[in-house]
Amino acid sequence: MTLPVNLLISGTQLLARKRQSFIAMLGVIFGIAMFIFMISFMKGVNNYIQDTMLSAIPDVHIYNDIRTDYTSSVTSIWLRNDPDKVVVVHHPRPEKVRLNLKNASLIISDLKTRSDVEVVSPLLSTQVFFNYGPVQLNGVLDGVNILEEARLFSLRERMMTGRAENLLTADKGILLGQGLADKLNVVRGDQVTLATPAGNSMRFRVVGTFSFGLSTVDNIKAYVSLSGVQQLLAKDHDYITDIRVKLKDINMARDLAVVCRKKYGYKSEDWESSNPSIKAGNLIRDTLTWVVSLTLLTVAGFGIYNIMNMVISSKMKDIAILKAQGFDGKDILMIFLSQSLVIGILGALAGLLLGFLLSYGLSRVPFPQTEFTFMKFFPVVFDIKYYFFGAGFGMLTTFVAGVLPARKAARVDPVAILRS
């Protein structure tokens, strides 16, 4: 194989100062490795935090909000819309509120026909008191179709004792949050008594306990079947207050919420609107990661720039004689730019490998275990996208850092050097 003479010169010079070339390369290696490592870890953290915070929040939540709009109140009927009269009503209150979704079964079957919807889970929720001797513990009782609820919130993985499906088979079974069960001092098989604010009460048998890793959920929530709550509240069997939806793509929630609001006329909330802090947290962590990573890569670029500048300063005579012998500015540019690019490309590849190894290493480090963490290892995301970006930006930095000194070399005036 015969290398073009420019590359032969470039390669020979590069190999003649292995140490210097290697140190320049180390800058690129560490820059890119840290970029890969940080971005993989940060994305893992983002995903973990999002998963945890969203573990008890549906993608889209449809419910009947209490309206505070009383413009069509009794006054208009009494005063017959007389424009000469102004009526001010202080502190109006609704006469009668029914919080259920009137056409719930239609909405559910309609949502289930949509291709982007994964799970539709109806809910009838009520405040209850758990009787524990003389003490009454406040709680929330969710009446659900347990199979769908299990798919909505991955309940099966969150069961501490018993199984979610036990609700189907047991007569008047109840699943308790682990915190709640501990407070009530009950285990699977025990009975608990619930009372509603309206005064109805009923006994249920504990068939399992669950934990979401969120004390706000685990300490107050309990599941029974939909019909269980309907009986407790003395409502008919299509009385439903909420519909929760899980989507195939979580990012489509905002769009679907808008569609639902228009189509069904009930308040529809997507997870982003109800939890703006998740997005904000992600944005802050992402920004931090990118700023630090790009700084590292830029610093690596300055390393190459410095070393190539030094090399070129020490090679003025060689450049002059090459020019005298018939190499033009473009050849000289090629010779020195190719050296930077070789450093950049090899450094980028080695950096990607090191970055992958570091990320992999971290993903095998056990995460300190507590009662509420479900994470066995540090969260790390492996996404080829970031590897391409790291390599691309690394090479771009090297190119810019290499082209500036190389252009200086290309402009050397041989006469000025050879005469001195």
Place this chain on the structure above:
Amino acid sequence: MNEPILEATQLNKFFRLPEPFQVLKDISLSVQKGEFITIVGKSGCGKSSLLYLLSTLDTDYTGNLSINGSKVTGLNEHDLSGFRNEHIGFVFQFHYLLPEFTVLQNIMIPAMKLGKLSRQQIEHNAMQRLEEMGIRDVALKPSGKLSGGQQQRVAIARALINNPGIIMADEPTGNLDSNNTQIIFNIFRQLAQEGNTILAVTHDKDFAARSDRIIEMMDGRIIH
């Protein structure tokens, strides 16, 4: 053979810094093929400036310059580089060998740049040049491991590798002891006899005395 290989007419050159100064004044010069010419003169008389101008390295001048029958005045940097590669061989006061390369590679580089022959052919020619210089045995040494006299002989071999029409030398013995100076003298003499055209700047009277023609300069003019 009365065929001019280099013709210069009305060359003028100015230095602008540190203060405006005319270094070459209306120089006209013709070099015949096969001539061995030395340019002599006191320091600062403009003899080196003239050489760099004639060798196309310096393009900041007025006047006309033709080498090998083609006009080189006004060519762009790329074309001039190609022209030098093919038609001009350089020998300087210092050897300017590339330190990372072996002796053989240093000689081969201009020919590889020209790219008219295969690597094997170039290597063969380079070895032949070394043979002529009497230093065949150092071919594979790094260029930095040679003595000053050997390095200058390698530089001459490098200047000859593309069979240039004219060899330009700037004080080729200026940095050598008398023994090596003698060796380089003899090589130049030998090259002249073989029909090479040589244009050398020197302030060595003995060296000049052995050339075909001496051009003497003073204050930017050819006086003799």
